[in-house]
Amino acid sequence: MRIVVVSATSVIALACVKNWASNGNHEFVLLGRSNERLAATATDLSIRFPNSKFEFETVDLQSSTSIAAMVTKCAKSAIDLVLVAQGSLTEQKQASTDLSYLQSELQLNAVSVAVVTEGFAGALAVQGSGTIGVIGSVAGDRGRAYNYSYGSSKTLIENYTQGLQQRFAASEVSVCLIKPGPTKTPMTVSHKGKMADPNAVAKVIVHGLSLRRRVIYAPSLWRYIMLVVRFIPFTIFKRLSF
Amino acid sequence: MKLISFGGKTAEAAELLQPHWLADVSKSLGDGYFLPVGMGKSYGDVALVSGARAVSSLGLNRMINWDAATGILECEAGVLLSDIQSTFVKQGWMLPVTPGTSYVTVGGAVANDVHGKDHHFAGTFGDHVLSLNLVRSDGEVLSCSPRKNSEMFRATIGGLGLTGFILTVRLQLRAVAGPYFDSEVIPYGNLSEFFALSEETEAQGWQASVSWFDCSTGKAGRGSFTRGNASLRKYDGEAEPKGLGLSVPITPPFSLVNKLTLDVFNAAYYELQRSGAGRREVHYREFYYPLDGVGNWNRIYGPQGFYQYQSVVPMAHAAEATEEMLSVIKKSGQGSFLAVLKTFGDRKPAGLLSFARAGVTLALDFPNRGEKTEQLFKELDKIVFEAGGTLNPSKDARMSREIFQAGFPRVEEFAKFRDPRIVSDFARRVID
Structure with a gap:
């Protein structure tokens, strides 16, 4: 497969790449902001998986021009799979008081993800085939005082992918929304509570994408947890503190 | 942020940071005291730091x-x-x-x-x-x-x-050539047979050797000797063995290794080893890492955790010191299940504070039974100390400053190379 990974140095995306490469020989295009980090990542992957191929390109994920140019460049050869993984875990307290921080977080977690997704969806539409997986979050399932600045970006992604799914319903293009639960990453190392292992999350994602599932909860238990959370009446929900 | 060592010792670090890129490490070190940490598999407190920052290397995995x-x-x-x-x-x-x-x-x-x-x-x-x-x-x-x-x-x-x-x-x-080892398992009946086997193994040029021995109260001294060489068989595309896929899911309320179970465990393991005696080819994961197949095995020791006591004693006193240690353990009634005996080669140590040195090393796991266990250790310390030996810092949670300083005489020279802002609970206990 030829797999394009947007924000390839993020922990979940990288775990997915390792999962794919350990189960087959693929061609990867790793996209991200920092040339240095991409280069270090690609070198590591090339040593670990000598039978797969790893290219990398820098892209400014805040610029629609840069994104459009990158989509065109990537689409010069057929793309089988795109994983859109950029995001930042917004600190709610800071977002509530620092509006410029809030704006840049929304830009990265919502606007940029929508633009990248639309860009690659367009390329897949021209090809007439391919799968695009977009990383949202269980946090997008319901607005909570604890993390609504982050969660609402993920809700936008959900709505966006739903629209694409309907648009491509009659074609060979698939759009999958991926909703990981809290996952162990360098950002969450000192957080309390149970965190999923990124490799376990990646396994669920890779499997879900291979089946072209519409919505992938990872770990899958979150599907049922969030089902309950969504149906709690607001009169009760407002008193909860999770 | 609570840090937990493999043996179950804990420390409350001020915080835990995990830089993800080499360029970010320097700023993660902050401006106070800190300790670099990794997987936390050290048994005692070399990777614990109370009240200061722990900086993990786990994000730097390229x-x-x-x-x-x-x-x-x-x-x-x-x-x-x-x-x-x-x-x-x-x-x-x-x-x-x-x-x-x-x-x-x-x-x-x-x-x-x-x-x-x-x-x-x-x-x-x-x-x-x-x-x-x-x-x-x-x-x-x-x-x-x-x-x-x-x-x-x-x-x-x-x-x-x-x-x-x-x-x-x-x-x-x-x-x-590939991932396989030609291994041989030889049961032995007493310690002198162990020493004879060790000598023969080194003389014959075997690449790896280790020995488990029965440290239960009854038959202490018998054991099984395992040695191996990398096999000449090439890698044939076979997937890595999945291991046992076992894991200890929770910490039981008390140690499963106790007086009631110890003799049974040891006897059963001895029989298992005896039935597997002889030569066979094994995958390197089975040869080097048999316990990696059982996730969180340290949990069997219960919430109090356990101690590993790993000593090394120079060859000249090896036999008598080991005999004496065994008899002290026997008398104490606190046997060990994972008892490992190995001779180290006579080589120049790689580092100033390297533990491995010519002699025989004995590693014993004991459930933490408080004062009683410490009492046993003090008796063992005496034997080790008098035989000119020392204990392994990576396994230790309780050795005295005196034992450490005697076993690692170059610690004074080492002081020159210490980073002034790095501390660990171990260093505070026996070095500083």
């Missing part, structure tokens, strides 16, 4: 350069030994030295100058480090090797993380 012609790997300090083994064994290379678990970082393996079943043949992990990069708390990055900053290099190998944060390491791997 391989940087690999030369398939010479077997030289350069990688970041947080790369796990398991990753190195599984990646390169397919290309005909393996780590020349590995401890009994593969789930440790390269940085941790250097900082503890770990040893394994190959000691008499290949020395310690540090013997295969060609060079390393170290960042000091003042931000200076030192490139160290036997030729450049050689004193800092020797201090960092086995330096328990106290000389700086290890960023990257260049390692020499060893050429192998």
Whole structure:
């Protein structure tokens, strides 16, 4: 497969790449902001998986021009799979008081993800085939005082992918929304509570994408947890503190 | 942030940071006291730090350069030994030295100058480090090797993380045909047979050897001797064995290793070993890492955790000291299930504070039974101390300053290379 990974140095995306490469020989295009980090990542992957191929390109994920140019460049050869993984875990307290921080977080977690997704969806539409997986979050399932600045970006992604799914319903293009639960990453190392292992999350994602599932909860238990959370009446929900 | 060691000792660190990129490490060190940490597989308190910052290497897990012609790997300090083994064994290379678990970082393996079943043949992990990069708390990055900053290099190998944060390491791997070992298991009836087997094994040039022995109250002294050589059979594309896939899911309310179970465990294990005696081919994972197949096995010791007591005694007193230790253990009624006996080769230590040295090493796991266990250790200490031996810092949670200072006489010289902002609970206890 030829797999394009947007924000390839993020922990979940990288775990997915390792999962794919350990189960087959693929061609990867790793996209991200920092040339240095991409280069270090690609070198590591090339040593670990000598039978797969790893290219990398820098892209400014805040610029629609840069994104459009990158989509065109990537689409010069057929793309089988795109994983859109950029995001930042917004600190709610800071977002509530620092509006410029809030704006840049929304830009990265919502606007940029929508633009990248639309860009690659367009390329897949021209090809007439391919799968695009977009990383949202269980946090997008319901607005909570604890993390609504982050969660609402993920809700936008959900709505966006739903629209694409309907648009491509009659074609060979698939759009999958991926909703990981809290996952162990360098950002969450000192957080309390149970965190999923990124490799376990990646396994669920890779499997879900291979089946072209519409919505992938990872770990899958979150599907049922969030089902309950969504149906709690607001009169009760407002008193909860999770 | 609570840190928990493998033996179950805990420390409340001020915070835990995990830089993800080499360029970010220096600023993660902050401006107060800190300790570099990795997988936390050290048994005692060398990787614990109370009240200061712990800086984890686990985000630094990239391989940087690999030369398939010479077997030289350069990688970041947080790369796990398991990753190195599984990646390169397919290309005909393996780590020349590995401890009994593969789930440790390269940085941790250097900082503890770990040893394994190959000691008499290949020395310690540090013997295969060609060079390393170290960042000091003042931000200076030192490139160290036997030729450049050689004193800092020797201090960092086995330096328990106290000389700086290890960023990257260049390692020499060893050429192998494939992932298999030709192993031989030989039951023995008493300690003198063990010593005879050890001598014969080293003389015959076997690459790896280790021995388990029955340390229960009844039949103490009998055991089984395992030795092996890398097999000449090539890698045939076979997937790595999945291991036992077992895991201890929860910590039981009390130690499952206790007076009632110990003799049964030991007798059963002895029979198991005896029935498996003879020569056979095994995968390296089974040969080197039998316990990696059981996740969280340390939980069987219950909430109080356990101690590993690993001593080394010079060859001249090895037999009598070991006999004496066994009889003290027998008398105490606190047997050990995982009792491991091995002779170390007579080699120059790789680091200033390296533990492995010529002699016989004995490693015993005891459930933590408080004062009673400490009483036993004090008696064992006396035997070790009088025989001119010492204890392994990576396993230790309770040795006295006196024992440490006597066993590691170069600690004074080491002081020159200490990073002034690095502390650990171990260093506070026996060095500072």
